[in-house]
Amino acid sequence: MKSGNQQHHFAVFGDIHGRIALMYTLAFLWENESGIKLSGLLQVGDMGAFPNPFKLDDATQKYAQIDPDE
Numbered sequence: 001m002k003s004g005n006q007q008h009h010f011a012v013f014g015d016i017h018g019r020i021a022l023m024y025t026l027a028f029l030w031e032n033e034s035g036i037k038l039s040g041l042l043q044v045g046d047m048g049a050f051p052n053p054f055k056l057d058d059a060t061q062k063y064a065q066i067d068p069d070e
Contacts, residue, residue, distance in 0.1 A: 008039035015045035018069045 011027045027041055056064060 009036050010040050010042055011038050012042045012044065014043070016043060017046055017048040020047070022069070 011030060013023045013026075016023050023041065023043065027038055030036075031038055053061075053064065
């Protein structure tokens with residue numbers, strides 16, 4: 001997307017399932033590797049943030065034991 005002479009770059013992530021820190025880390029690493037500054041991040045699909053672990057369904061509890069970020 002261009003705004004005047006300025007280009008905008010966005011990173012798009014989908015179904016991160018609670019891995020919010022990983023999403024930001026990957027965006028930061030991409031910026032460093034590419035030398036291109038991101039204008040923003042777009043997260044689509046399941047974010048999966050559950051602040052109260054006692055409200056998780058059985059399937060989510062199972063995977064949360066293996067990977068707490070899940």
